[in-house]
Amino acid sequence: MNLVGLDIGTNYTKATKDGKNVTIFPSIVAYGEEKDWSLKGEGKEVYVGEEALAIIQSLENVEAMRPLHEGRLMHQSYLELAKHALRVLNATPEVVATGLPVKSSKKEREELAKDISEQLDARALIFPEPAGTLAYMGIDTGVCVDIGFGTTDIVVLSHMEYLRGDTLLVGVDWLYENIEVIIRNNVGISVTPEELTKLLTTPDYEVGRIRGGKRITISQKDVSTEYDKLMRSWVERIVSRTKLILEGLSTAIVDKLVITGGGSLLPGVYEEFEKSFEDVAKVIRPDDPITSNAKGYYTLAKILLEEKEGEEAAETKEVDKKEDKKKRKVKKE
Ligand SMILES: Nc1ncnc2c1ncn2[C@@H]1O[C@H](COP(=O)(O)OP(=O)(O)OP(=O)(O)O)[C@@H](O)[C@H]1O
Ligand SMILES: [Mg+2]
Known part of the structure; x- marks a missing residue:
């Protein structure tokens, strides 16, 4: 097959x-500028993925989706x-x-x-x-919390059948939007989600811009206090919704409690989950x-x-x- x-x-x-x-x-999908003439009969050019990302960072007049x-x-x-x-x-x-x-x-x-x-x-x-x-992971009975960029999804399976679940319209984007605003207010530059990921996951990484003829840079330590605070309240929201879903379930089902998605890789997230569920089950990833x-x-x-x-x-x-x-x-x- x-x-x-x-x-x-x-x-x-x-x-x-x-x-x-x-x-x-x-x-990411980017559509290039529509040309006045096209000898090959092509209208807009389409760029996808890495190529689209590179194009939107280097060219104006492109429509990025x-x-x-x-x-x-x-x-x-x-x-x-x-x-x-x-x-x-x-x-x-x-x-x-x-x-x-x-x-x-x-x-x-x-x-x-x-x-x-x-x-x-x-x-x-x-x-x-x-x-x-x-x-x-070969788990047919268990719970999984997937912290993605746009949503967080919770699912409970029993013998490979759907039992319960929920979707929260809160993903990494909520966290990033908040950090982005803080950076903008503090130093006046905008950063992309891709830059924020690198900033949060690579200790020596710096994001830099030229502004007003000067070089402005930020590194992890400049945002770490604010990040910790925001991350904790974000995880708290996801945890309390997950606990609501788990209420009343047999411990046999909740024994396997998984967190996944890129959000589970951000600093401190796994540890916060572990702490919050220490009386429920061991959290695995x-x-x-x-x-x-x-x-x-x-x-x-x-x-x-x-x-x-x-x-x-x-x-x-x-x-x-x-x-x-x-x-x-x-x-x-
Ligand atoms: N090492 C890493 N590499 C890439 N992204 C990371 C890393 N660590 C954490 N992240 C975060 O994970 C996010 C992507 O997660 P994921 O791929 O699960 O989301 P998604 O599937 O695109 O979103 P959704 O499921 O909500 O549609 C990135 O935006 C980034 O914030
Ligand atoms: Mg996803």
Whole structure:
């Protein structure tokens, strides 16, 4: 079965055709300026991923799109992300296994499946986002909190079946927007989410701008006190919603408590979760929280498709047996 696991995130698109190696690029689509003339009959040029990021940082007059916002596919250009992922993987899958936020609507799921079928010529299997990570970790009963850029998704699975879940419209973007404002107010420069990630995760990294003929730089230590404060109240919000979801559940289900998504990698986040859940369960994290959903969609689809194939084969066998019996009967007569 030709299968691709595809996770189009608000900040990064991840895709795999073997469940192990993952292609990852920023979820950005940029349309170049429409030219006055085009001898090749091409209208706008489209740039995707790293190329789009480079273009928007170096050129004016380009229209940059981040096709997802708060877990919603805001713009059809998300299909450019999907197509780009398949191009990079050099894949023409029959099945695309992907995810949407837990609280996405039925209509959103149907539309996504329709787009995948029409534009990518593939059948879609759509899972609630954090289920990918649980499948990747081989957990069929447990809880997963996926802290993404645009949303935080909570899912509870029991024997690989959905039990409960929720979507919070609070992801890393909430934290970043607040830090961005603080930096702007303090030193008067704007920083991109990509720069903030580097600033927070690399100790010696500096973000710099020339302003008023002067060089202005900031490093981790300039934002660390504010970051700590904001991060704690942000985690607190996610934790209290998670506890609400867990209320009344059997301890056997909550034994495996996973946090994932890029947000789980930000400084201090894992430790805050551990502390908040010390009376509930040990918090675990996959080896790579950014790619674990994509790899898990692949795994989950593979399991489901094989189960189905098995059932179909068994059914065919049954039918064959009945046919055989009929034939024998006819022969006797
Ligand atoms: N080492 C890292 N590399 C990249 N991003 C990181 C790293 N550590 C933390 N992050 C954060 O993780 C975020 C991306 O997380 P993730 O890929 O899970 O989000 P997403 O899937 O794009 O969003 P969503 O699931 O909400 O649609 C980045 O925006 C960044 O803030
Ligand atoms: Mg995500």
